[in-house]
Amino acid sequence: MTKTDAAALTADLIRCPSVTPEEGGALVLLQGLLADAGFECTRVDRGGIANLFARWGAKGHARTFGFNGHTDVVPVGDEAAWTMPPFGAEIKEGIMYGRGATDMKSGVAAFAAAAIDFVQTTPPEGAIILTITGDEEGDALDGTTALLDYMDREDEKMAVCLVGEPTCPNEMGDMMKIGRRGSLTAYFTFTGIQGHSAYPHRAKNPLPAMARLMDRMSSHSLDEGTDHFDASTLAVVTMDTGNPATNVIPAECRATVNIRFNDAHSGASLTDWMQGLVDEVAQDTGVEIGISVKISGESFITPPGPLSDLVAAAVTAETGRTPELSTSGGTSDARFVQHHCPVVEFGLVGKTMHKVDENVPVDQIHQLKEIYSRILRDYFA
Known part of the structure; x- marks a missing residue:
């Protein structure tokens, strides 16, 4: 044959x-x-x-x-x-x-x-x-x-x-x-109040809230690895305002994070963790923060x-x-x-x-x- x-x-x-x-x-x-x-x-x-x-x-x-x-x-x-x-x-x-x-x-x-x-x-x-x-x-x-x-x-x-x-x-x-590893992508929307950059007290700038949240997330160690997995990773993959003007505080900005996670976590547990940080930063800054999570797969x-x-x-x-x-x-x-x-x-x-x-x-x-x-x-x- x-x-x-x-x-x-x-x-x-x-x-x-x-x-x-x-x-x-x-x-x-x-x-x-x-x-x-x-x-x-x-x-x-x-x-x-x-x-x-x-x-x-x-x-x-x-x-x-x-x-x-x-x-x-x-x-x-x-x-x-x-x-x-x-x-x-x-x-x-x-x-x-x-x-x-x-x-x-x-x-x-x-x-x-x-x-x-x-x-x-x-x-x-x-x-x-x-x-x-x-x-x-x-x-x-x-x-x-x-x-x-x-x-x-x-x-x-x-x-x-x-x-x-x-x-x-x-x-x-x-x-x-x-x-x-599991994979999820989280999409964040930060909403403040637009205003003149010379009068920041009359606006509510969403950018510091975005920077604060992204820093807290990216500087946090999720784990040190498990028996069969390396340590989980979190990457900030984009931060966008779409603002071409230097004299305008934007009303909105967006950021996206991707997490590759091991069996110490689930998509749900990581979503809960991110939501907790969102609530803290929103309360501290007065900026409204929305989060949407897409879980591509569990570990x-x-x-x-x-x-x-x-x-x-x-x-x-x-x-x-x-x-x-x-x-x-x-x-x-x-x-x-x-x-x-x-x-x-x-x-x-x-x-x-x-x-x-x-x-x-x-x-x-x-x-x-x-x-x-x-x-x-x-x-x-």
């Missing part, structure tokens, strides 16, 4: 211009390949977002290995800054270029290729499920969450799940993710055990490296999957993701397929 070429599949996917929320032909391509290999495929589109559910094997089997990934990509940006066509998948000196080459069409292609070859050569006693979304890089409201909602309705169940995000910072195999961890051991052993066997079990980095759709089943993440080196001339060494795509193939063999052994 001819083996499925993961690099060729990666190239085909890159040539699909699937910038969020466009499907771009990527899921149509995958569905055709998986269906031809005997996977039962269902489109689970919601809210204008394309999603694909594919299962090989019996529904509801206790040994069901799941994979989660995405085919949507971030925008190209300044196309003139690219030295290679962003959707060309051109190869130069063993390097494949294109948007999504690293994040994460190569990961999807590597697992799909591994799964197709595996079920055709050594059909396992169990099932394999792929959940592929077109909304990981966007708001993520109708992507993996839609797929998980579908699975709940249809009594589909993954026993464990691997997410194919790029996890390695420097070398192939040097890191896998067993959890992620979570899959404790080291059978699943992380399985993935780590396969990575070591194929790369010679023992991956660090990490919870670093941003958010991923693993934050949704963790409510369904134990989940870990492993994928390529992520140095070029979201960058101009995003690229991946072709041999790493093949290596990733071999790692995923070994994971499947060992899981069903």
Whole structure:
């Protein structure tokens, strides 16, 4: 039997211009390949977002290995800054270029290729499920969450799940993710009274209140880290007045804060803490302060055990490296999957993701397929 070429599949996917929320032909391509290999495929589109559910094997089997990934990509940006066509998948000196080459069409292609070859050569006693979304890089409201909602309705169940995000910072195999920090963004609006800057007593300046609150928040140490997480971080990401005049005290200003937090906190506890500071500063300054919080995801961890051991052993066997079990980095759709089943993440080196001339060494795509193939063999052994 001819083996499925993961690099060729990666190239085909890159040539699909699937910038969020466009499907771009990527899921149509995958569905055709998986269906031809005997996977039962269902489109689970919601809210204008394309999603694909594919299962090989019996529904509801206790040994069901799941994979989660995405085919949507971030925008190209300044196309003139690219030295290679962003959707060309051109190869130069063993390097494949294109948007999504690293994040994460190569990961999807590597697992799909591994799964197709595996079920055709050594059909396992169990099932394999792929959940592929077109909304990981966007708001993520109708992507993996839609797929998980579908699975709940249809009594589909993954026993464990691997997410194919790029996890390695420097070398192939040097890191896998067993959890992620939580993330929230808080938006503040400060409302005072506009006036002449020469007569500040006739106005109520919201800027000192904003500066005071932002200083109190950014100078506070949230924690010193926990067993599996680094210390939580808080960053003031913008402070805006939109005031072009030097002789006018503005009536309003705004600020935004982003917090990445570990398992010592929850989105609710951090919101309560910020609200307490808001109330204190508002009382001290007389400035009205509004706060709106968007929680992108709570922190979570899959404790080291059978699943992380399985993935780590396969990575070591194929790369010679023992991956660090990490919870670093941003958010991923693993934050949704963790409510369904134990989940870990492993994928390529992520140095070029979201960058101009995003690229991946072709041999790493093949290596990733071999790692995923070994994971499947060992899981069903």
